[in-house]
Amino acid sequence: MSEAQEAPRMPDECGVPDPQQYMHPTLKKNYGAWDWHDRPQVGVLHHVAKSGDEVWTVKAGTQRQMDIHTVRKLCDIADEFADGHVRFTARSNIEYTVADEGKVAPLVKKLEGEGFPVGGTGNSVTMISHTQGWLHCDIPGTDASGVVKSLMDAMYHEFKHEEMPNRVKITTSCCQINCGGQGDIAINIQHTKPPIINHDLVSNMCERPAVVARCPVAAIRPALVNGKPTLEIDEKKCMCCGACFPPCPPMQINDPEHSKLAIWVGGKHSSTRSKPSFHKLVIAGIPNNAPRWPEATETVLKILYAYKEGGKPWERMNEWIDRIGWPKFFELTGLPFTKFHIEGWRGGRNALNASSHVHL
Amino acid sequence: MATKKPETPLLDQLESGPWPSFITGLKHLASDDDKQYAPMVNSLLGQLEHSYETRKGYWKGGTIGVRGYGAGIIPRFSEASDKFPESAEFHTMRLMPPAGMHYSTDLLRELCDVWEEYGSGLIALHGQSGDIMMQGISSDNVQPAFDKMNEMGFDLGGAGAGVRTSMSCIGAARCEQSCYDEAKAMRMVINNLLDDMHRPSLPYKFKAKFSGCANDCVNATHRSDFAVLGTWKDDIKVNQGELKKIVETLGRKGFNDQVVNMCPTRALSLNDDDTLEIDNESCVKCMHCINVCTKALSVGDEKGVTILVGGKRTLKIGDLMGTVLIPFHKMETEEDYEWLVELSENVLEFFADNALEHERTGEMIERIGLVSFIEGVGVDVDPNMVAHPRTNSYVRMDGWDEEVAKWNERKGQNSKTAAAE
Numbered sequence: 001m002s003e004a005q006e007a008p009r010m011p012d013e014c015g016v017p018d019p020q021q022y023m024h025p026t027l028k029k030n031y032g033a034w035d036w037h038d039r040p041q042v043g044v045l046h047h048v049a050k051s052g053d054e055v056w057t058v059k060a061g062t063q064r065q066m067d068i069h070t071v072r073k074l075c076d077i078a079d080e081f082a083d084g085h086v087r088f089t090a091r092s093n094i095e096y097t098v099a100d101e102g103k104v105a106p107l108v109k110k111l112e113g114e115g116f117p118v119g120g121t122g123n124s125v126t127m128i129s130h131t132q133g134w135l136h137c138d139i140p141g142t143d144a145s146g147v148v149k150s151l152m153d154a155m156y157h158e159f160k161h162e163e164m165p166n167r168v169k170i171t172t173s174c175c176q177i178n179c180g181g182q183g184d185i186a187i188n189i190q191h192t193k194p195p196i197i198n199h200d201l202v203s204n205m206c207e208r209p210a211v212v213a214r215c216p217v218a219a220i221r222p223a224l225v226n227g228k229p230t231l232e233i234d235e236k237k238c239m240c241c242g243a244c245f246p247p248c249p250p251m252q253i254n255d256p257e258h259s260k261l262a263i264w265v266g267g268k269h270s271s272t273r274s275k276p277s278f279h280k281l282v283i284a285g286i287p288n289n290a291p292r293w294p295e296a297t298e299t300v301l302k303i304l305y306a307y308k309e310g311g312k313p314w315e316r317m318n319e320w321i322d323r324i325g326w327p328k329f330f331e332l333t334g335l336p337f338t339k340f341h342i343e344g345w346r347g348g349r350n351a352l353n354a355s356s357h358v359h360l
Numbered sequence: 361m362a363t364k365k366p367e368t369p370l371l372d373q374l375e376s377g378p379w380p381s382f383i384t385g386l387k388h389l390a391s392d393d394d395k396q397y398a399p400m401v402n403s404l405l406g407q408l409e410h411s412y413e414t415r416k417g418y419w420k421g422g423t424i425g426v427r428g429y430g431a432g433i434i435p436r437f438s439e440a441s442d443k444f445p446e447s448a449e450f451h452t453m454r455l456m457p458p459a460g461m462h463y464s465t466d467l468l469r470e471l472c473d474v475w476e477e478y479g480s481g482l483i484a485l486h487g488q489s490g491d492i493m494m495q496g497i498s499s500d501n502v503q504p505a506f507d508k509m510n511e512m513g514f515d516l517g518g519a520g521a522g523v524r525t526s527m528s529c530i531g532a533a534r535c536e537q538s539c540y541d542e543a544k545a546m547r548m549v550i551n552n553l554l555d556d557m558h559r560p561s562l563p564y565k566f567k568a569k570f571s572g573c574a575n576d577c578v579n580a581t582h583r584s585d586f587a588v589l590g591t592w593k594d595d596i597k598v599n600q601g602e603l604k605k606i607v608e609t610l611g612r613k614g615f616n617d618q619v620v621n622m623c624p625t626r627a628l629s630l631n632d633d634d635t636l637e638i639d640n641e642s643c644v645k646c647m648h649c650i651n652v653c654t655k656a657l658s659v660g661d662e663k664g665v666t667i668l669v670g671g672k673r674t675l676k677i678g679d680l681m682g683t684v685l686i687p688f689h690k691m692e693t694e695e696d697y698e699w700l701v702e703l704s705e706n707v708l709e710f711f712a713d714n715a716l717e718h719e720r721t722g723e724m725i726e727r728i729g730l731v732s733f734i735e736g737v738g739v740d741v742d743p744n745m746v747a748h749p750r751t752n753s754y755v756r757m758d759g760w761d762e763e764v765a766k767w768n769e770r771k772g773q774n775s776k777t778a779a780a781e
Binding site for chain 2: 008009010011012013014015016017018019021022023024027028031032034035036037038047055057061062063064065066067068069070071072074075078079084085086087088089090092094097115116117129130131133134135136137138139140141142143145146149150152153156176177178179180181182210213214216241243249254256259267269270271272273274275276278288290291292312313314345346
């Protein structure tokens, strides 16, 4: 080896960067020593430190999948109006913090003028947490960013106003793995037909025992087709979840017609008031209708407005339904209640009504 | 030379409406004719339009990495590369953001510059696990782009069967409800597990998330194998003067409806003189009254964490909630943070040794039972771990007396510690 030949650069395993070097100086100065906060207007938080220092935070919606021009524009706004610092929330909203109240109004005006809606605080509908979809995922049944764009267009007013009983967190997922997570309303793919298997490819592309093990209902078994080792599915057992598709792409689960959307409600992450809860199925069979998903949007709005109308202050979606009961929920939203709403999975009897408490 | 623009009548419909449009952003990149990324983005738009037409995805995985690491890049090869050759390789690089997702504009601009030179120009802030997702790069550019971003102080995040990128809430940086130093805890725990992130060899993924209170702004309870939630042990602090002002604003009925009657353990009571009485022993630190009365009520002084384990999404056995492993541990000293690091290591090690292939922590606990798990990680039983004690008598209990003796011994120790304090 010649001396001139450099050793390849090995990674610096530096881990999670320390945020102190990047945060707004007033946040850094008062780290761990805040006193109280309020919301002077929608999209603006006001925090007061024990030292007496104050900051105002302006929250705005973004498209999450951002081109560098958009990121630079957001930076320009921060440099001109907000002391050169930003942060992002877990739901892809951007937050600008300023230590001077006089900077709030021009900042809000600038953001709105550049097309970034200010809002998403308190009892509003905040940005939808979502996944990658057709843009980048290897197993998607639908798109993510396009569904979210369509829904946020329809709920724009609700992002910019605090008119809901409590905060509304919506999620979307492009397959039944549900990477979008639990939500007050969740719009998720629900497949309705078993995978279509390309038997010529299975033995080359799939680790067959691992695929067999992946099935939640043991519906997959090894088989020989045209003399080639492959896998087959017991279609009576298969519940079309798509779990076999990621480890075995020749088991195509996605179908332009039969991969539908289902809507679930009442998921809640926090332990605030009620314990955390999972979302529950309210409607399925909605067409995966790109590019604007009008049927899904219409159904989401129906649910959202029923909650807006009927929820008491601070009740989250699940807490509102706990109070009024499921019969009333289906009545108010006009959605059908079917045999598919009744849990049949392990522990399913725990979801039945074991009492004489009925809503009549 | 201008690249040929694909026809995108379906995607074009996503440019109307008031919400910011990712399609408009992609088209802007596609029109930067003098940039290296323009052909790739044009090709990507063509493929995405094709997906919208056919309602199918056209990406497959593969193996792409950087020197020294076995994870952190999400490889994407197009299955429609005959039609859209310039985006045949469109990998994502996952980067761990600064804890709490704070940025200076300088840092973001530097990232943009790297992505302008090597990538597609498309950045997602952020993914569901908290990664900065640098979306769209060819195989050859991955290493040089990584080297530049690594020199800026960024490290790759997790993917596959390893420790994943973590999130912590804004917490102590801006929130008075913060009950510990979330960013510090997150960085100490995750930076101690980097080997299992960068060279993944676990049964399946392992996620940890850090929220400063029960409001759980980073969704730790549902979305992580190891959820650290801030809480406190002593009394809620009350500023009765400020409280009276809230009663005046909401009215007594409003205050009772929105605060008192929404307390999950009926621990609140409005006195006749509009002051608030709190039964602190019954309080479960749910945060509701503090959320409503931000100026009048605040978290106590004896702060610490509750730790839940086993939360996850649907695959394989259905969604699982995190459940209590540690009801309370104070977070004051450096030793407390080191205790947390050690606990996370024990939990991860037990998971690595005992989970089946493709099994998450929660699924493993469901299979082996919570008792085997806590015995394995060296945590004592506690009634806070259950919603209620067992209802089924089908259990062999001939070790009852020994277990009672352990309980009494622990109780004796606890009261001695309390007396010493």
